[in-house]
Structure formats: C-alpha cells, structure tokens
Amino acid sequence: MARPRKPLLSRDRIVEAASSLVDSEGLDAVSTRRLAAVLGVSGPSLYNHFRNKDEILDAVADAVSVQVDLSMFEASDARDWREALHDWALSYRAALAAHPHIVPVLARGPGRRPAGLRVADAVFGAMVGAGWPPAQATRIGALMRYFITGSALGSFAGGFVDDESAYDPADYPHLGQAHLLAERGREVDEGAFEVGLRALLDGLALQYEEYARPTETVRRGRKRP
Template sequence: MPEQGAAVRRAPLNRERVLRTAVALADATGIDALSMRRLAQELGVVPMALYKHVANKDELLDGMVDAVVGEIDPPVAGAGWRDAVRRRVLSAREALLRHPWAPRVIESRPGPTPAVLGYLDSMVALFRAGGLSADLTHHVMHAMGSRLLGFSQELFDASPGPGADPAPDPAALRALADAYPHLAEIAGAAAHDDGSVVGAGCDDRFEFEFALDLLLDGFEQLHHRGWTSADRPAGRAT
C-alpha cells in the first residue's frame, strides 16, 4: 500500500487531475472543507504547486463546475426537441445528485463558466432545431432558469444555519402555523423523497419533474400556436 500511495503522488500534476481530485474531495468532505491547502495535501504536493494549474480558489471552483457539467449526457440523436431537452435536464440532475455541493457553487459564481455557456448554447440549439423561434426560445430559457442545470432555485434557503438545532421546536412550528395557516396547509400536503432532493428545500425528483413537464407542455403549446412576444397584451411591460 505505501508503494501504491507513492506512485499516486508521483503521478504528474495537471489541471485535470487537480479538478478531479477537488471534486472527489468536495464529494467526500463537503465544499466548506475544501481549501487549497487541503487539496494540496490530498495530492501530495505543496500548495504553491496548485497555482500552476488554477490561479486561485475562484478558478478552482469554476473548473469544478465545468467538470460536473461535463458529466451531462450529450443530446440523444433522432429524439424530438421535447424529449431531448427533458433527457438532458434529467441527466444534469443526476450529475448534481452525485455532487450535492454543485448547485450551491453554481449559484455562487459571478457568471457562467465556459462549460455552462457551452451547455446552455447546446440547449438553445435543441429548441431551435425543434422549430421554436428565437423569440420564443429567449423566453423559454428565462422560464427554465436553473432547471436547465437540473435544480430549482427555492424561494428561500430553508436549511438550518451553522450550529442550528436540526430538530425543529414543536412550539415554534405551531406558532408559525398559527401565523401563516395557508403556508402550513400546503407544507403538510405532500411527502417528499429525501433521497432525491437536490439542494435545500423541496426540490425532490417528483417536484422537479412536475415543474419541468408543466413548462415543456406549455412551450409546446405556444410553439404550435405560433406565439411571438408581440402577442402579449398591449401596455404590458417587456
């Protein structure tokens, strides 16, 4: 075993190996535990060696996002636009389930990374190849939002903060239900599959597919109607 470990440490250091190791480390320990020093230890190098391949922590995170996006399946040849889009979006979601830290990091980036831009460009191509106009596709991309990358942005982050008690206080829950009865009613109206949740909140597989299919059905109807943005009611803001 020591000889095997030494062989791993002697493997040439390159950007791909740095990113692959960073992704695996984040999977194992969480994104908050990832640091350049911890990554260097994992690779068996001094921290300064990393900076030949990633300029800083931000560039490392960008590269990790691109590595995850690179796991998304390519479009299925011969599939209709709706099926092709649906399959790729669900493939993106499977990638995020393998890397639970990824949605948070994607949201934290100041702009889309090269791989994200390439993926979004390919999704536009699927809509356009399906006959949707550039006008409709513009609005489709906005409506899909983060769902294109396999997760839904919740209204707010419901996850407990650092040091918070994971077990909710029953009295506090009752007080919230009394103050906001309608929210309490719908909160208890559905059961979620915790094993398929991506990120924080209620974004489980069923919830995600429900919204995805609802959107795709709507886009298909608009496409068949020949909808354009000029069809919006007069006086409505753009």
Template sequence: MARPSTPLLSRNLIRDGALALIDAEGLESFSMRRLATSLGVTAPSLYSHYATREQVLDDVVNLVIADVDTSAFDAGWRQGLLTWARSYRAALSAHPGVAPLVASGAQHREHFLTMADAVHGGLVAAGWPPRRATEIAGAVKFLVIGAACTPFAAGFSDDATIYRDHYPHLNQAHRLRAEAARIDHDAFEVGITSLVRGLEPGPPRH
C-alpha cells in the same frame, strides 16, 4: 527507478481532487491550501498548473457539466428539454456542492457554453424564436438549480409533535424526510413536465 516522494501533479489530478474535496466537505470549506493538503503537496505547487482558485473551480464545473445530455433535440424539442433537464439535475444531484458554482453562470466555462449552445440551437432549429428559446432555457435552468440547491422533503423534521398541534395541514409532514429522495424526484418531474406541457401546442412560427 524509485517512485517520487510526492504525487506527480496534472491539471486533471488537481481538478478531480478538487471535486472530491467539494463532494466530501462542501464548497464553503474549499481552498487551495486544503486541496494541496488532500493531494499531499504544497499549495504553491498547484499554481504551476492553475493560476487562480477560480480556474480550478471552472474546471470542476466543466467536469460535472460534461455529464449533461443535450443530444435528444434530434427527437424533438420536448424530448430534448426533458432529457436535458433530467440529466442536468442528475449531474448536480451527484455533486450538490457544485450547484452554487453552476448557478453562477457560464462565464468562460467551455462545457457549460457548449451545453448552452446545444440547447439554444436545438430550440431555434425547432422553430422557437431566439428570444423565446433563451427564456425557455432560463426557465429550465431555474427549475434545475432550484431542485439542486433547495431540496424540499429533507427540510422537514421527523418529529410528529412539531406539526400535530399547530399545523393541522402538515400532519403527515414528519414522514417526508424518510422518503425525501423519491419525493424530491417526483416534485421535479411535476415541475419539468408541467413546464414542457405548458409550452404546447408548439412554437410560434411568426
């Protein structure tokens, strides 16, 4: 049997193609027309699987969030938060173009809601009041999204002359870019471990 001249579309193929396109070109360049071209089909053919561009992006978020680990709350709320935060950052670091979509919230994204439910449930089961559990989860999300959307070290120039004459306290800033991945990782670790430590000695029981 002859192979079809165009690829057989499915929701998974479209979703995976959208993620690959965002990874390669950034979210700002994403469009259904551009996605169709990358898949070798016409734009109208995509709409037989997804009614809107937003539905495609929701599935992209679900795909990325599926890699986030919320299973460690059985080992205690501190370990649960650390494992969640680290895997959350790792998922977004692998797909930084998706971070602004994740920052927009859960909406109707099934995997995002499942993640939020697991985190909230893990904290409440450990004794945190529901309101405080919500605040803790929000604080972790702020830290993760900030790390994903605003990398620190790479934002400095490697030209030492920029800093030498006018910014004496930044006389080593030109070295940051070369070690950006390590510095950003270590900065995130400072943030998340300080946050979790600051919640000690444990949840209030009243």
C-alpha cells in the same frame, strides 16, 4: 532514472481532489492550502495550473457539466424539442443531485467553462432549429436553467423533521403526515421535479404555435404541426 514516488501534478488531479472535497465537505472546504496538503505538494505548485481558488471551482463545476447527456440534441436523434428538453432536464438534474454542493457555482452560469458552454449551445441550437425565434430560445434556456438548478439547491422533503410532535394538529391541521417526508425525500423531490417539468413543457407547447416560425422546416426535417 528513478520514477517519481507520486504522480506528477496535473489539472485533472487537482480537479479530482477538489471535487472530492466539495462533495464531502462543501465549497468552504476548498482552499489552495488544503488541496496542496491533500495532493502532497507545495501550495505554489497549484498555481502552475490554476490562478486561484475560483478557477479550480470553475473546473470542478465544468467536470459536472461534462456528465450531462446532450445526445438528444444531436441532428441524428429522433426526439422532438419537447422530448429533448425533458430528457436533458432529467440528465442535468441527476448530475446536480450527485454533486449538490457545487450547484451554487453552476447556478452562476457557464462563464468561460467549455462543457457549460457546450450545454448552452446545444439547448439554444436545438430550440432555434425546432422553430423557436432566437430571443425566445434564449429565454427557454434561461428558464430551464433556473428550474433545474433551483430544484437542486435544496430538498423540500428534507426541510421537515422526522418528529411527529413537531407538527401539533392544533397549530398545523394539515401537516399530520409531514414527519414522514424526510424518509421519503428522494421520492418526493424527484416526483415534484417531474410534475414541475411536465407543467413547464406543457406551457411551452402552448406557446409554440404562437412563437414558432410557421414556414420554416424544423430540426431533423420535421415541419411544425
């Protein structure tokens, strides 16, 4: 029996094609008609794998969540809750920075997405295991998601133009170097994220003594200091 000229359609092929479209052209570029054309199949064949465009975008978002490192939350890892949150946040932001157009979908929350739910489960479990009460662990997970996804929705440095004349000292006496921000975008944005992350974690560390359970042994056998 002759082999088909094109690979059989699969969820993975659809997600890969949709991911490429999102990365290169944005969310509005994705439609079942466009995907079918890219994949060389008929439109209705996509519905054997996904019910609609929203399900496809959810799968694309989950493929990004899979890229987030969760090893720091494993019981065998030596990092404490603060170090774990810091390193996880860097990994999460790196994944979003590589796929910025899908961030609005991720920002809605995990819904039923398996990888997204594993991220939420890992963060919540680690915080409770470290001694945070469940309600506060939930708030920490929400806070981290707001901060990380918010940072990935746009670039502060990219909001300035590379034109010195746009920042007349008579009007903007403190923006004399603003035209240099665009070419230093990555440095500025990553530095701002690190500053904000450390400030956020410093604040949580101050709250830890107030909220953490004083008599319970925390994750990995460590006791609360």
